[in-house]
Structures are given as structure tokens and as C-alpha cells.
Amino acid sequence: MKPMQEYVNDTLNAGASDTQVKRITTSSRYVYFESNSLKTLKSDHDTNISVKAFAGNKAAAASSNDEATVGDSIAEAITLARASKEDDALCLPEPQPVEAVEGLYDDYQPDLATCLNAARTLVETARGYDPRVMVDSCIVQANRTNYELASSRGIDVSEQATYARFVLMGMARDNKQVSSFDHMYMLDVAWSRIREMLVPAAEKFGRMLIESLGARPAPNGRGFALFSPDTVGEILGTLSSLINARNVQEQASRFKDKIGSQVMADIVTIRDCPRIPGAYTSTAFDGEGVPTRELPVVENGVLATYLYDSYSAKKDGVHSTGHSLGGTGIGLHAPRINSTESLAEMRKQIDIGIFVKRYSGDMDPMNGVVSGVVKGGRYIENGCDSFSVTDTLINTDLFDLYMNITAVSEETELTPWGPQPYILVKDVDIIGK
């Protein structure tokens, strides 16, 4: 493969005033079970090269999955940049020292047969838990990725990472009664940790599905909502949008001018932690090659920062916080919420409430509407699980939800945002019957 700096030079020689080139090379092993049985085994290797070209204060990008056609991408990016509009905030970051994060690469890479055995273990364990468990799909995947980024400003960084994951999706079926869909997944840098989780995760998956049979609507009322780690991830997604500096600058966030203001309950402290060794949410640099760092986001409920890429930072006259996701995207890497107590203690606080295992609905950071269906949930009375719920919605305002967080659990579970806790929120409307 061609050195990255040569692509940078090719782009400058073709007429660009500045450029950034990224190359992502991935090899993947993938096993797919469908409808309770093996469907496909897949082995792949691919490369994507993306060229961002500047024509003065204009910019555009073009990419290709074929190294032989990068010249076409360079020409296309320059042509599109010239057809675009001048924007004084467009820029590339200057190089800064980048320190690697340890433990993002596992030397052991499972072969396809190993992935297949893992998938069989998952499906057979889940089905063996109870014959009423139906596996709609099961994926086991192991990826190895090499990420390289170079720019005409002198940035030249790379990172090798591995990840392995499994996903189980399915439902329980008891004669004509069909439960709600549910899923179980695990993602890790190291295959050995994935392997250890296969049996317990599949058993938990089976148990969750069987427990969700016989569900009925919850009674209408106002009470607590106990959000699962998965749904906490969705709540963090709304926060990520609200503190995205581009959204703030474009009048598309209600957190404009809220730095230093109370935006969440005072028990809530959130830090972005993208440099934890061995964590799959970690990365040494962001989508523009800017080094990542731990960043306080919310401290005792008070908003501490916005998230910047180089474009939004230039507009506000500050430095990038290293939160570019590539392109125009900005977001949290790995938010961590400080805990307040155990899950058991939290449950004791619930006189009437609902456990929100999954949430299917809107959480709108613009108008604040939180309205959607509780999936895989349980109705809770006097601290105890009462029954599984179906056909039940919850409704509240997102900004009230932030302020009404009464507890954060010590226990965490893996989510795409890394390990997240359960959170307890008061004064949520429950609409069932």
C-alpha cells in the first residue's frame, strides 16, 4: 500500500490548497445464524480511502474502496470543493503529539471456525435454556482495523484496533403467544473476554425472553422510570447532541449559553473517558487526528463544556476538544456517569414505577418530547417486580427527565457507549390501559 504522505502530495499537486487523507483497512470474520440455524459464513477484507480537498476556503470529500482509483477521488474532491461555497471557518487542525492508548489490539484473532463455535454456543445455550426461546438471528464477528490519517498540515497518525462482538436477537413463543423482541450483545477488544461471556449471556438472553411472556399493559399513572443501561445510552445520545458545538452555534441546541448552568440533577456527574486502556470505546485521536483526552462534561448537574471539532472551535476561538467523528459529526466518545448507590437500593425507592429495558420512541433534544413504548419492561410496585408489561408508553419532558434523575446505579452493563449504569427518574407518566 502507498504511504499516506504520497496521497497528501498527490492531492496538493492536483491543485488542492490543503488536504486530509484517511485510509481504513479492515479484515473481518463473520458468522450469521438466521431463524434458529446457521445461514452464512463470511470472510472479508476491505479498504476505504477518503480524500478531503480544500480549494481556498472551500472544501469537499471523495472516497473509494479501491487504491487504484484514488487519483479519481482526488480529482473529484477538488472539483466538488470548487463547486462549493466559501466558508472562513473551514480548516484542518495543526499537529499535536498523540500518545497511543494501550490495549486496543488483541494479537489473538479467531478464525472463522472459532467464530462459528462461538455462535453455536450462543444459539444452543439460548435454545437450551427453554424450548420456547426463538433465535431470530445471531451474529459473531471479529474485526481487525488499521486506521491511518495524514494531512498537509503535518498530521500523520495511525491506530490499530481489534473488536469482537456477538449479537443475539429473538423472542419467546408459547403456542400463539409471542413475546416482545429482545437482544443481547457483547463487544470487546479481546476475544478471550467475549468467549467467557458466551454461556452466561445466552442464558440471560433466554431468561429475559421467557420472563417477558404473559405481559400486559401497566396501569395508567405517574411514577418512577428505572432506565436500563441500554436506554441510558439513548439518553446520553441526546446529551451528546445538545453539547455538540456545531448545534449550539447553529441555534439547534437548547444548551446554548448553558455552560455553568444547572442542566441535570445535582447528583449527576459525567466525564468523557476516551483513553481507558483496553476499552473498545477508546481511541488515541479523533476523526481529524486531534488527540483525545478525558473531559468533564457535567459536574454535579452543571454543564462544564461543549464538544468541539476544529471547524466549530475556530468559530468560537477555542481549541478542538478532540470530538470529531469524521465528516461533520461531533459526539461523546465514552461517557461515564458517577454512581450514587446500588441497584437494589434504587429499587427500594420505587413505590410505583416501570423498568424500561428497551425504549422504542422519541427522545427529542429539540422540543424535549420523550414519548414511546416500553419494551421488555416490568411494572414495579413497592420496590418489587410485579409483572411484565406490553402495550405501555411513557411520557415526560427530556429536560425534566435530566433534572428528575434521583439515583445512578453502581452496577453497569455494556452498551455501544461502553459500560453504563441504570438510572432512576421520578415523575414519569405511564400510559398502559
Next chain:
Amino acid sequence: MRNILRELVSAMPGVIQLRYHRRKSLRIKVENGMVKEVGSRVLAGVGARILVDGVWGFSSTADVTKDGIYRAIKDAHSAASIGKGLRETGDLATNPATGDFAVVENRPLAGVPAEEKIALARTVEEAARKCGDAITNTETFYSEYLDDKIIVTSNGADVAVHDPKAMFYVTVLAADGELLETGMVSCGSTGGWDELFRHYSPEEMPDQAAGIAMNNLKADVPEGGMYTAILDPSVVGLLSHEAIGHTVEADFVLAGAITKDKIGEKVASEKITLVDDPLPSFDQGGAGVLPVDDEGNKPCKATIIENGILKSYLHDAESANVFGVANTGNARAFTYKDEPLIRMRNTYIEPGENTFDEMLAATDDGVYLKRAGGGQADSNAEFMFMVGEAWKIEKGKITRPLRGVAISGQAFEVLSSADMVGNDVLLDMGSGHCGKIQPARVDGGGPHLRCTVKLGGKL
């Protein structure tokens, strides 16, 4: 390329499918007067799918030389061999297509210069900014896929397909103090520039989006509960796709979805006939138009529900054989790197006899729900959708806007409650993607429909 694929397929024993797929995509985003994103991408390669001892192996390559594709075939063969004995795929129910296929394409997208697409996005965004003092943020987004495929299979498929798809969004934010409300109007298509704007004029979209946002500013969140609702074609499309369509995908049926063993049963009002159609005769610009499926088979219109009776699932070659029925041609792959899965195309309810005015006049107390938002369905046909625009109906008249409306219910119960079906029909769900392991461009729609649904909201 076609000759290379033919040569390789003819040289291999057993079942093999080779699919060359080149996609050139373009994205343009304009926000508050600035061009925030212009980007193009070429993604090209061959997916090799091979059946060995009842197990599918798949591998893909961007090296589209004969040697490169041969290596992918060998990799796919090796992969499949690892699963020997773990699956028994029977015969495939094929209906192989041959020849060259193109969609209706008035003013081909490839012939419209990027400058003109950028100019449209800028002009429409600028118009949106002028829609009122309350407007604080405006955005337009254009996206296109120019897909060319060659599929050659051992079952006799030998096709070239040209399949361009595009979408265009206008999004407006309006503010009143701290409250922000969104209005969005979007369109999507298969075909050319004229197909993209066949239902929506780009000149009118800013006013429509701004109107929704500003109406929402003065709207109330509804009280949660059961409502008589008139659904517009986009919401009917989302109901057809999410709540019914996914539950009749044969892979999902085999896994144990609620529709299993229900063929021939009454599942909806007798006024309901629901289909999944690769090429609707009334609108050949639907975003889910599919000339040939990605196993190389001719797709056909599937009547899922006919006069309230469940008639058919959606099939690929393998599931059609399992059920002993004709292949509906629903196998679709998003890129060359993806294997075909059972996916929908254009899913809609056939028109009935009522006018919209008749439905309105017959509704004493209800809601009018327009512009489908995000949605999800479940294995038990329970669904939830957001709607972009909602209105209260009182004594046969549309009276006041509602905001933040989520609807839910059990799809078959909702369709059983349908008592008035409009005589209009429109595909209006063509922007965005359906997600099921891979994305897919789909469309949906139908007539206006009156039924009973649950609305989320305050107590």
C-alpha cells in the same frame, strides 16, 4: 465484467451467485447559508455467494479482475465448508432474470451536474430561512446512489441492472423562547431528477417545513389514550412496512414471529388489501423499486393481505422452497459486501372507496396524523411510530395542532379497526432507510385510512 462473471460461474460446480455492484454516491448538506458537506464515494466490487453442503459461504472483493474474483470464490467456498453438516438448505425456488434492466429515469441523476444539485440545496435552504422570524435553523440535505449491478448465477440469471435512487430533505427549526420545534419535509425516489420531485416541488418544501415547525410551537402534547385517527399515506406506509411487513418476512416467520401458521386467517378488516410491490403501476418512482432481486430473480408483487385475509409471506429463493410457494423476489443486498436478505420493496395498502372529506365528516372526535417519522415494530406486531404533524379533529373539522405525537398498538388489531379506506393512493415514505442488519431503500404508502390507535401523551 459480465463475461468474467459468466466464465467463472460456468467453471464452478454447484450453486454460485456472483454479483458485481458499483455504487457512486453523493451527499450535500447546507445549513444556515453554509455548505457544510459535499462528498462523493465510489464503492465497487464483487460479492461471491456459494452453497456448499447446504451452507452458504460469502466473500467479497474490491479486486474485480478475474483472479481477484476467483480468490473471493475460493474464500467463500472455504468459509462455507467450515459449516458442513450444520444446515440443510434444500433446493432454491428460482425465477432467473436475463437481460438488461433499467428503471424509469426522466432527466438522469448522473446527467445533472453537482453544481446544480448544490445550487438547489442552497436555494431551497435560503428560501426556508425567509419563512418567518421564528425560524432559527434551516437545513437541506441531498443524497443519491447511482447503482449498477451485474448478476450471474448458476441458476441461470444473467442480468445488468441500472438503479439510481435519491432523496431530498428540508428541515426547519423554529423557536419560541427556549422551545425549539422541528418541521421536516422529505422525498425519495428511484429514477431521475423528475422522479425525485414527482410529489413534492422543491419550491414549496420550505414553506411546508416551516409551517409544521411553527404550528408545533403553538401545539399541545395530546392526552395519552385511544383515538379515532385518520392516517395520511406516509403513516399508512409506515404502518404497512414496520408493523405488518417485517412480521411477514419469511426469515422472521421461520424464527417464530406472530404471523407463523396464520396464512388463510383473518387478520384485518375486510377493507384491507396490503401488498409489497417491486414496480407499482401507479408510481414507478417509488424508492423501493426493484427491477431484479439480488439473487438474480425476477421479483413479483406479493399480496400479503387480501380483503383482510393473510395470504402471503415475503420470500427469497430459499424460504420460498421451504414454504413450497413461488419466490416473491425479496432478496436484497445493500452493497457488494453484503449478502442478500429478505427485505421489502414498496409496501402499501390498496385504495378503497372513501374520500378524505367523507372520513373527516364522519369523525366527531379524533386526530389526523401526517408525515411518518421514525418507527419500530416487534415480533408480536406491536409497533410505535412518531408522526411529524398531527391535528385534532372535532365535529368533522381539523381544529388545532398537536405536537410530540407517538402512536402505538398491535398492527393487526389496528388494521382490524380500519373502517374507512380512502380512494387515493400515494407512495410517500421513500426518504431514509430501513434497517435490518443492513440498510435498504424502501417505500410505502397507500390511501388515507381511518382506524383506532393509541397515542402517547400526558395523563
